[in-house]
Each structure stands twice: as C-alpha cells, then as structure tokens.
Amino acid sequence: MMYGIKRTARYLLGTDIAGRQIAVRPDDTFIVSYPRSGNTWTRFLMANLLFPDQPVSFVNIERLIPDAEALSSRYMKRIPSPRVIKTHQYFDHRYPKVLYITRDPRDVVLSYYNFARKFRHIADDYPLELFVRGVVNGTLFSTAWGTWAENVGTWVAARNGRPTFLLLRYEDLMADTPAELAKAARFFGVDASPEKLSRAIENSSADRMRELEKKAGDEWVANKNRRSDIPMVGSAVAGKWKSVLPDAAVAEIESAWGNIMTQLGYDLVTRTNR
Amino acid sequence: MNQIPMNQTSTIKRLITATKRVLGHANPGRYFEVFDDDTFIVSFPKSGNTWTRFLIANLLHPEEPANFGNIDRLIPESEGLTRNQLARVPRPRIMKSHEYFDARFRKVVYIVRDPRDVAVSQFHFFRKKRRIGDDHSIEQFVTRFVAGQTCDYGSWGENVASWLVARQNSPGFLLLRYEDMVARTGVELTRVASFLGVQATPDLVAQAVERSSADRMRKLEGAKATASVTQNTRQDIPFVRAAGSGGWKTDLPEKSALELETAWAPLMKWLGYGPSLVRTPAANEARIKVPAPGAPAR
Numbered sequence: 307m308m309y310g311i312k313r314t315a316r317y318l319l320g321t322d323i324a325g326r327q328i329a330v331r332p333d334d335t336f337i338v339s340y341p342r343s344g345n346t347w348t349r350f351l352m353a354n355l356l357f358p359d360q361p362v363s364f365v366n367i368e369r370l371i372p373d374a375e376a377l378s379s380r381y382m383k384r385i386p387s388p389r390v391i392k393t394h395q396y397f398d399h400r401y402p403k404v405l406y407i408t409r410d411p412r413d414v415v416l417s418y419y420n421f422a423r424k425f426r427h428i429a430d431d432y433p434l435e436l437f438v439r440g441v442v443n444g445t446l447f448s449t450a451w452g453t454w455a456e457n458v459g460t461w462v463a464a465r466n467g468r469p470t471f472l473l474l475r476y477e478d479l480m481a482d483t484p485a486e487l488a489k490a491a492r493f494f495g496v497d498a499s500p501e502k503l504s505r506a507i508e509n510s511s512a513d514r515m516r517e518l519e520k521k522a523g524d525e526w527v528a529n530k531n532r533r534s535d536i537p538m539v540g541s542a543v544a545g546k547w548k549s550v551l552p553d554a555a556v557a558e559i560e561s562a563w564g565n566i567m568t569q570l571g572y573d574l575v576t577r578t579n580r
Numbered sequence: 581m582n583q584i585p586m587n588q589t590s591t592i593k594r595l596i597t598a599t600k601r602v603l604g605h606a607n608p609g610r611y612f613e614v615f616d617d618d619t620f621i622v623s624f625p626k627s628g629n630t631w632t633r634f635l636i637a638n639l640l641h642p643e644e645p646a647n648f649g650n651i652d653r654l655i656p657e658s659e660g661l662t663r664n665q666l667a668r669v670p671r672p673r674i675m676k677s678h679e680y681f682d683a684r685f686r687k688v689v690y691i692v693r694d695p696r697d698v699a700v701s702q703f704h705f706f707r708k709k710r711r712i713g714d715d716h717s718i719e720q721f722v723t724r725f726v727a728g729q730t731c732d733y734g735s736w737g738e739n740v741a742s743w744l745v746a747r748q749n750s751p752g753f754l755l756l757r758y759e760d761m762v763a764r765t766g767v768e769l770t771r772v773a774s775f776l777g778v779q780a781t782p783d784l785v786a787q788a789v790e791r792s793s794a795d796r797m798r799k800l801e802g803a804k805a806t807a808s809v810t811q812n813t814r815q816d817i818p819f820v821r822a823a824g825s826g827g828w829k830t831d832l833p834e835k836s837a838l839e840l841e842t843a844w845a846p847l848m849k850w851l852g853y854g855p856s857l858v859r860t861p862a863a864n865e866a867r868i869k870v871p872a873p874g875a876p877a878r
Binding site: 313326399444456 | 597602680732733735737741746
C-alpha cells in the first residue's frame with residue numbers, strides 16, 4: 307500500500323507545515339490563543355518589545371515570532387533558539403512555556419465571521435446565526451483548534467497557576483495595555499522600562515497595524531490567497547457583540563460555554579436554567 | 581526562502597522515515613487519522629484501561645473470549661499501530677488511547693483513577709518494563725510523576741483536567757471511575773454498553789465481568805503474555821497487579837501522598853479522591869483550576 311506520496315515528499319523536503327507536529331525545544335515560548343483573540347496584536351507587542359531595533363511589520367513578523375501553523379517544519383528548524391512561536395493549538399503538554407490570550411467568545415465569533423468571509427470559508431450572505439451555531443457546535447471548521455471552550459478550557463485547566471503559564475485577557479490588554487504588557491515582559495524575562503513599553507505599544511497600535519497591513523499585508527503568509535477587501539486587523543474593540551450579536555446567538559454561546567466564560571470573568575447576560 | 585543544506589545523518593533519517601511512511605510501515609503515533617465514527621477508551625496510563633478493554637471486548641465478542649493474545653486485535657491501541665495496521669481495523673473502530681485531550685475524538689469513554697494508586701501502579705509497571713531500576717525510590721518517582729515527566733501523556737492532572745473541562749457535559753463523553761468499576765463492575769459495564777449503543781442482557785454483562793476478572797486476567801497473563809502492554813518486560817513483576825483501589829495507603833510514603841495531594845487537590849476532591857493527611861493550604865487550592873464541571877460527578 308502506498309500512502310500520501312505528496313505529503314511524504316513534502317516531509318522529505320521539510321516543506322510540510324509544522325503545525326501540531328512541530329518539534330518543540332525545551333527553551334521555546336509559545337504565544338497561544340483561539341483564533342481572533344488578539345494573537346497578532348500580542349505578537350506585534352512582544353516582537354516590538356523583544357526586538358526593539360527592528361521595526362516590526364507583516365513582512366518580518368514571521369521571522370521574529372513565527373506562526374507554526376503557516377510555516378514549514380524546515381523554516382521552524384532554522385529559527386535560532388530561544389524561539390517565540392505563535393500557534394492556535396489547544397492543550398499540548400510538550401509546550402514548556404505558554405502565554406495564553408483569551409477573549410470574550412461573543413466578540414470572537416463576530417470577528418471570526420468577518421475573517422471566515424475573508425478566507426472564503428463562507429459567502430458574504432451566510433447568516434450570522436447559522437455561523438454562530440456552527441462555531442459553537444464545532445461543525446463549521448475542522449477540529450484542528452478545538453472549539454473556543456476546548457481551546458481555552460484545556461489550557462487553563464491543565465496549566466493555570468503554574469509559573470510557566472501566563473493567562474492574559476484581551477479585554478484587560480485593551481483597557482490597560484502597559485500594565486498587561488509589563489506582566490508579559492516579566493514572564494518573558496525582558497527588561498521593560500516604561501519608555502520601552504510605551505514604544506512597543508505605540509508601534510503596535512491598531513492604527514499602525516492597519517497602515518502596515520495596507521502597505522505590505524499581501525506579502526504576509528497569513529494573507530496569501532485571501533480576500534484583500536476584508537482586512538486582517540479588525541475593529542480592535544471589546545464588547546462589540548452587545549450591539550451587533552443577535553440575542554439568540556448570545557444565548558447559544560452562553561448556554562454552551564457559560565461555565566468557562568464565568569470563570570474567566572465574562573459575565574453572562576442570558577439566564578440559563580442549567 | 582533560501583535553502584540550507586541539512587546534515588547527512590538527518591537526511592538519511594528522513595529518507596528512512598519517508599520510505600516507511602510511503603509504505604505505511606510508519607507508526608503515526610499521536611497523529612494517526614481519526615474518523616468521526618471512532619470510539620476511544622481513554623485514560624491516563626495505569627488507570628484500568630486494559631481491564632476496561634477486556635470488559636468491552638468480552639461484551640462485544642461473546643464468541644471469542646478476550647486474552648492477551650487477541651486483545652490488540654479486538655480493541656487495538658491507536659498509538660501502537662502502523663498506518664497499514666490501522667487501515668485494516670474494521671469500522672466503526674473502538675480503540676484504546678492514553679492521550680490527553682484530542683479534539684478529533686468524538687466519542688470517548690474516559691476512565692479516571694485515584695492518582696495515588698496510579699502513581700504506585702506506574703512505579704511497579706516501570707520496574708517491570710525496566711524503565712527504572714530496583715534502586716529507584718518511589719519518592720523520586722512520585723516527584724517526577726507530579727511534574728508529568730514519567731510518560732508522554734501529560735501529567736495525571738493535565739490528562740484528566742483537559743478531558744473533563746472540554747467534554748464533561750458532552751453526550752459523546754462517558755466518565756468512569758476505576759473505583760466504581762471495582763465496587764460494582766456490572767452496573768458500570770451496563771452504563772458503558774448503553775453509551776456504546778450495545779444490547780447488553782444481564783447474562784451477557786455477567787459473563788463479560790466474569791471473563792475479565794482479575795483472577796482470570798492473571799491466569800491469562802501467565803498463559804500467554806504477548807500483548808503490546810506486556811511485550812519484552814520483566815516476568816517476575818506481573819502486569820495485572822493488585823487490581824484494587826486504595827493500595828496507596830500502605831504502599832505510598834506519607835511524603836509522596838502529600839506531594840500528589842498538594843499538586844491536584846481541587847481536581848482530586850472534585851473526583852471524590854479525598855485528601856488523607858493534607859490540610860491543603862488555600863494557595864494550593866488555586867493551582868489547578870478546572871472551570872467546566874459545574875456539579876460534582878456524583
């Protein structure tokens with residue numbers, strides 16, 4: 307029997323996507339989140355903090371903090387240690403050190419809706435309610451990243467409270483960026499003077515990132531073959547769901563994930579009888 | 581991307597692996613192909629997985645009593661098989677796994693066991709497998725056990741918590757406590773049967789329980805010990821060992837019990853594995869937080 311000649315050839319050449327099978331090194335640090343939770347922003351913040359002499363852009367971000375799910379295993383191998391790597395994986399016990407970013411799932415699905423259109427996963431007229439149901443049930447996308455609750459829950463349940471795990475909320479990062487970034491800096495063991503922090507924040511602002519995406523976004527691996535009329539950098543606000551997300555969709559999310567949401571400080575608005 | 585030449589050994593290694601892969605002889609390990617109609621019997625190692633496999637195999641195949649020679653065919657071990665072997669398993673497949681949470685597993689029977697007993701059991705199993713020598717102390721072992729360094733399936737807490745938090749309330753998830761299975765095997769096996777959608781008459785259940793008893797499994801191990809779990813291991817230490825619960829109370833030094841209880845106090849408490857000697861400080865209560873479970877299991 308012959309299996310996956312193409313995939314094997316890719317493996318042989320080292321051009322297979324690293325993804326979940328990435329070879330982990332003991333000194334790796336991972337920036338992990340469910341998709342659309344502020345991962346790219348955090349990457350920019352950290353890259354600006356860790357590499358202050360190189361202005362971070364969509365052109366060099368994959369060299370500074372590579373995306374294991376977009377790059378080949380050979381590329382990942384060539385990144386010098388200690389590496390800082392971005393992924394969207396649910397719990398993987400091999401990751402030695404993890405900065406995990408979580409975001410209110412009611413905002414996540416909204417952002418994801420736009421993003422799925424950008425990726426041409428769904429058409430422009432795909433109903434939002436149907437989309438939310440698909441995301442909640444995990445039927446709309448592959449199981450690669452688990453559902454939001456599986457992704458967040460497994461990491462938090464397995465690692466929260468350990469010195470090798472830092473949990474940041476997107477909402478806190480928005481509300482008080484310097485304080486939250488200082489936490490991340492301490493976690494990474496980098497010197498973070500107020501000047502350095504504010505420069506990193508300035509260089510990673512939503513406006514600046516929008517500008518950078520306009521300039522060179524199409525060179526970025528994550529934007530390849532995607533619709534360019536929908537930007538990667540979204541509205542970058544917290545709480546948009548309150549005005550945009552239909553009540554039924556809110557109720558569906560809260561009844562499925564309410565338990566974990568409450569634990570993370572995302573107050574529920576629907577009364578459930580569970 | 582500019583190409584960097586790889587060194588020769590790595591190229592040769594890759595060539596060998598690639599050839600094996602193309603021919604289907606490679607063991608894909610954790611990354612094997614999962615189908616939507618698969619069912620998995622999952623647990624951290626040494627938590628009663630083999631016993632559960634025997635119980636289910638004997639229930640599903642009354643015409644072919646399970647033994648250590650045929651169990652790998654009746655309920656194969658997903659990580660132990662090559663791609664060719666996996667392709668030959670008839671669907672829908674029921675397979676054994678020790679993985680921590682894997683989102684691709686849609687239907688899961690998860691067995692959990694008191695980690696104090698698990699640690700003692702794994703200690704003896706590793707001596708049997710010659711992974712540790714007779715001079716390795718159980719205290720040393722437990723410290724590594726708590727850190728999740730004794731095997732490649734996460735720590736006990738990571739394994740259990742990741743499954744519970746993700747799937748606790750899902751209809752495709754059945755949680756079994758090893759201790760309940762020991763106390764009332766028939767009742768628990770009947771729960772498994774209805775979860776699997778299998779017709780199980782009381783007679784059939786009783787027969788499966790009888791055919792999977794510890795005594796019988798010990799006999800079977802003595803007669804034919806060639807399952808993957810017992811291959812190339814010391815014969816003076818049995819695979820089917822105490823087969824009970826609470827053995828840690830005599831076998832585990834106080835210091836080690838304390839270490840385990842401190843590491844996983846909230847999770848253990850939630851599962852009904854109460855602390856024995858530890859007055860857990862409040863700070864440790866917050867160490868592992870399991871957000872999902874809303875109500876106690878039972």
